[in-house]
Amino acid sequence: MDNSSPSTSRKRQRAGEPCPEPESDLNDDQLLSLEENFNFSDTLVALRMMRAHFPRIEKVSVQPFILRSQLYSSVKDRTQVDRELESLRREGVLRTFKLSTGQDDHAIMFLDDYLSQIERVSKRLETQKQEGLSVFEWFKEHVIHLKLDPSIGHEELRSLLSLGGKVKEEHISLLINAGLLTRQLIDPNMYWFAIPNIGSILKGLSQGRKELMSFLNRRKYKEMPMAALEKKRLRLSPLDMRFHLRDLLGSGHLKTVEGPTGLVVKVVKD
Template sequence: MEKGKKRTREENKEEIEAESSDADHSLSLEQNLTFSDTLVALRIMRAQFPQIDKVAIQPFILQSQLYSSVKDRTQVDRELESLRREKVVRIFKLNTGQDDHGIMLLDDYIKQIEHAVKRMEERKQRDLKVFEWFKVYVIESKLEPSIEHQELCSLLSLGGRVKDDHISLLINAGLLTRQLIDPSMYWFAIPNIGSILKGISQGRKELLSLLNRRRYKEMMLVPLEKKRLRLSPLDMRFHLRDLIGSGHLKTAHSPTGIVVRVSKD
């Protein structure tokens, strides 16, 4: 069984990389708004993830963006669950004040962990072996977005003797955040994502405000996509997919192209 799983993950990874390298950044959103399945949507959006100055972050996709790109939400949920179980992607609960989930390819997430470890090395932190235990024992076996303190310690102890300092290191590196409701539970987190999460929230407000100021609260997609947001490091395409998928915006076809308008309800 494990062999079959491994092969699926490798096949998916190769497929994603092949398609990502072909994804045309110059294609307008109007030309590639919807896709046939979740994996196709994931790999195209990964390739189109904006380059962000001064923030070292691997590409990630919001679940809402997948909902905007694949017509059937149930299909997205089902295919995402399969990709999670096959260890192709990891799903993260994002701290944006909404029920947001981020999706990152597992291989990209491992690179993100390695970057976090490098930063810890530069700060001359000790006990860095805990990061290897985290990668080998925790990430490989705990596929859900959260983990309980006792289970975390138990998995880490497969690598060596666990101390409180080890858990603090993982939190300081941005790999775990404590759940507010239950302090004995942690969310898995993407290191270095703080400023991007702020940009997601601010970009949403800015885009909705832009459309709300227009006479019919709508705009043609092509000129809208070319506008730049002041308050977000992410591009307009990223925010449009997000707000369409979350239902804040909707699209309609007109003789001159796609119209984007603010949802009434």
């Protein structure tokens, strides 16, 4: 994983330790089952572990991200999660992104990974002889580091970009087309910060949620041992079962109970 732009706030990442690499680079001893790696007492530890287990997705170039709901599944004190996420966000260790898949859906990405994602997009456009690519450097240096919120207004965006050079509307259009910004539906003068290349993954996230819930609802008692369920493959999502289980457990659609042979995943009744 390319982390060529290290965060200046690495102090929160436990004495300068690098983030673990995605799942494909871990050995078998490090790949514990979900049940063995389910509960955490520290939000940053949970983030780093989930980042390491982010599935390899073919034909999609996206850096690992974690859903806030996934943290809620593993760090039981939600107030603690929100408080620690806010602290890490303000220190520039990570960024949060509002997702289009649900009102409460938020993705979390380590800042180093996000900067690498921007760099990939910029290099791809460079090969296409795209003009105005200097805006990506302005965006990284003057917007990302100074605006920590998930959204930004049009005039504030222009003002921050102008710290790098003379801003044209074409520059902002380039950022939108690159997937770094999306216009808010309620107010077109406001933008959400976004993760490039995530569109197909978000489609898979929505479809995978429905597929997993449908699978469990068809079972006699609407439940299944976690160890067995984790081995199942989803047809409609590029994300793995582990990713979806953490998401649906954290959002309250599923719950776990202790069974004779380990944790059992059950559908939460309305």
